[in-house]
Amino acid sequence: MEFLSALDPLFFFLIFAGSLIGIVFGAIPGMTATMAVAVCLPLTYALDLNHGLALLLGLYVGGISGGLVPAILLNIPGTPSSITTTFDGYPMTQRGEGERALKVGIVSSLFGGLLSAAVLFFFAPVLADVAIKFSYVEKFLIIFFALTVIASLSRNLLMGLFSGVIGVWLALIGTYDVSYGGNGDTRLMFDFMEPYLAEGFSLLPVLIGLFGVATILDEAEKGIKENTADMKLSLQKGAKFSFSVFRKQKINLLRSGFIGTFIGMLPGVGGSAASVLSYTQAKNFSRHPEKLGTGEPEGVIASEASNNGLTGGALIPLLSLGIPGDSTTAVLIGAFTLQGVQVGPLFIGENLDTWNTMMVALLTANLMMFVTMFFAIKYIARVVMVPKYILYPIIMMMCVVGAYAINYGVMFDVWTLLLFGVGGYLAAKVGIEVAPLVIGFILGGQAEVYFVKSLESFGTLTIFFTKSPIAMFLWVLIFISVGYSIYTAVKAHRQKQAGDNGK
Amino acid sequence: MKKRTLSLCLAVGVIFLLSTTYSLAADKLIxxxxxxxxxxxxxxxxxxxxxxxxxxxxxxxxxxxxxxxxxxxxxxxxxxxxxxxxxxxxxxxxxxxxxxxxxxxxxxxxxxxxxxxxxxxxxPGNAYLVAKKSPYKNVDEVLKACAEGNNIRVAIQPGGVSEIGYSAMKNAIKIQYPGKEECLVAVNRGSQSDKNQAMFDGLADVINGSVQANEQYTRLPADDQKAMSFIWLTARSKTIQQANPEGMGETSRADLLKYVDPNVNVTQDGKKNFTFDKxxxxxxxxxxxxxxxxxxxxxxxxxxxxxxxxxxxxxxxxxxxxxxxxxxxxxxxxxxxxxxxxxxxxxx
Known part of the structure; x- marks a missing residue:
């Protein structure tokens, strides 16, 4: 119990400060949990390992959670893993239920975070052994499974699939990076584009362009019609938050939390895939799948429980294999290396005190995040009361600053933001669907790497079906997901036809 | 008059202060x-x-x-x-x-x-490892396996530090067993995680890694799928000798020295061994x-x-x-x- 001596007031203060700063980073479009951890990493050099980790874990949990604020209130995902939060969160805000949506999101985040922390604490080494059973083939199938959400998210199936393909295509522009085992060659671009697009389009500028800038342009087109008095009315007119909303969502909460944890523990699959996958499952298992995407708390629960579930999950391979589970833990590992502490398969056994301290920090960070956000939300939600002609220029400025900062000052990222903002605004006019496009963009790059690497490793397409029982199980899930999407699309079509005939 | 003198003194003071600051800044190149x-x-x-x-x-x-x-x-x-x-x-x-x-x-x-x-x-940590259950226990056995016509797959990240040791082994085979160097095959992988996974999946016989990232894996029991053994550290012996005696993790400097030249032979030109310090x-x-x-x-x-x-x-x-x-x-x-x-x- 020597670790108890590390739990001094400074330790808890650092967790609190970390959570708070993390929430702010997560809530500002263009700034992420990863960026928060990266910015504060050098500070840990002056602290000891336990205090350093307290700060960074606070930042991690706060950063992942803060993303839900702009996603729900402004339709801009604060972090890539909160994209699916926008699908139902923003329609709820438009209906005047912004505060309720935020509270649903925060409670789900807490649940996901605590669930994953428990899984991490009790099963980390065992799950690390499970994680290494997932080779390129299984990882490709998981991404493929997540991509099936495109079918169920599309308003028009054909257009949605087309948009998804465009997203994948956009993701492939750039270099097939050697750090993924690629050949380092560029593709899908002309030579003159190489200085700008060698690394492809950056994810975050694309996201905040498509969601943020496009929304602002859309609003600009409508013109200034509202005033703050109207907004105040709309903020208060919707349903109030009550914990009873979770009564019928226990399975959804658990499933989403577990999906987040599970995806988190697979290195290289990433946080966005977690929320996309759990959103797909929420839709597939929902009694009213057609309602998801129109402002159902169910969707917010699925997205937020899974993206916070990711936190504990991503720490599993980090602490049991020495391999980060997502981009933020990839930065977090720096805290260990800066202190000269090795992380690997024997880390937990050899550093029990650090391990216990980390668990306390993770638990406390989740609770502090919850308390801070749950009680501050009343005031945060008021951001929608700021007149849009004042709010949007500020958001625009933050988006530009965030885009510029995301890769330590690359001007092309700002152009990417504007390009995708205008592109997204125009694309919507011709019927291209933004959500499938973004999902294609997020998952396309990984899908390619895992597909190509699977073929390189095994040399045959049949390996995708025969590699392992896990692969076969994933195929079953994929077929169910696709089949169900087709079934609901046909059902909706028939209902619409019946409705038309009845008129 | 008093007022004027005071103003003058103040002005002189400010000018002096500014000039000192300026000259200090000018003196400081960085x-x-x-x-x-x-x-x-x-x-x-x-x-x-x-x-x-x-x-x-x-x-x-x-x-x-x-x-x-x-x-x-x-x-x-x-x-x-x-x-x-x-x-x-x-x-x-x-x-x-x-x-x-x-x-x-x-x-x-x-x-x-x-x-x-x-x-x-x-x-000094650039390393090559095999699975603990591998039939090859050292670099010599790996090179000989190639000489016998067996394909040995080495997981590396192409185009740099990760590849240089692979190139050196290929060069050594070319010198010692001409014509057999094609038996040493590169398996292109990205991060350390991907290289480790290639070994866990049985897709690589040898992987490039590092003392820092892989040392704990070398201490796992042989029946663990993740267990590995060092076969070669590319650093010069005199470089490793400068490390602290406790080495890295539980692997002491003396243990690490077992995996460097002259205890491991990867010839550079038939006379001296290849070494590489990062x-x-x-x-x-x-x-x-x-x-x-x-x-x-x-x-x-x-x-x-x-x-x-x-x-x-x-x-x-x-x-x-x-x-x-x-x-x-x-x-x-x-x-x-x-x-x-x-x-x-x-x-x-």
């Missing part, structure tokens, strides 16, 4: 903020760790703010080309010229494109003020003369290796020429 971009995107890797140690020491010595940004090789080189005023410098390792020798995109001859700054440290050094914009170069040399000389940084470096399994700019450039140029010969011989 002031305010110094940005160090590194050739790696990882903050968990050795480049960041080593750069953070140096940055911390420089910040204290020069009383400035130093920030290390893990931007990756391409972005770092681009930044370096753009900024010549000395506010941004780069720290990277042998990958800077190996990337060029291997023809990687984004890499140019660093000696022509940039100014080479001082070397600061060696990471060395970290500064790179500057070609047109950076020589006075700033000299100032950084001076600051680092003093830092290393004080001896504290060496302790920090050794604690983190780095071997201190300070050489001022001019010395470093000649030394690294020579090093590049040696590896160029090996790579050219392989492509003949």
């Amino acid at each position: 002031s305010g903020n110094l940005r160090i971009v590194i050739g790696s995107k990882s903050t968990g890797g050795d480049t960041y760790q080593n750069s953070a140690i140096v940055a911390d020491a420089l910040a204290k010595k020069l009383d400035i703010n130093v920030k290390v940004d893990a931007v990756g090789a391409t972005a770092a080189f681009n930044t370096l080309k753009r900024v010549s005023n000395g506010s941004t410098v780069m720290i990277f390792h042998d990958q800077s010229y190996l990337g060029y020798l291997y023809g990687q995109k984004g890499y140019e001859n660093p000696f022509e494109q940039y100014r080479i700054g001082p070397t600061v440290a060696i990471n 060395e970290f050094f500064f790179l500057y914009n070609k047109d950076m003020n020589p006075a700033i170069v000299a100032e950084l040399d001076r600051a680092l000389s003093e830092i290393f003369a004080e001896g504290k940084i060496q302790e920090t470096q050794k604690k983190s399994f780095f071997i201190p290796n300070f050489m001022p700019s001019s010395e470093a450039e000649a030394y690294l140029k020579d090093k590049m020429a040696q590896y160029e010969v090996i790579l050219k011989a392989l492509h003949k």
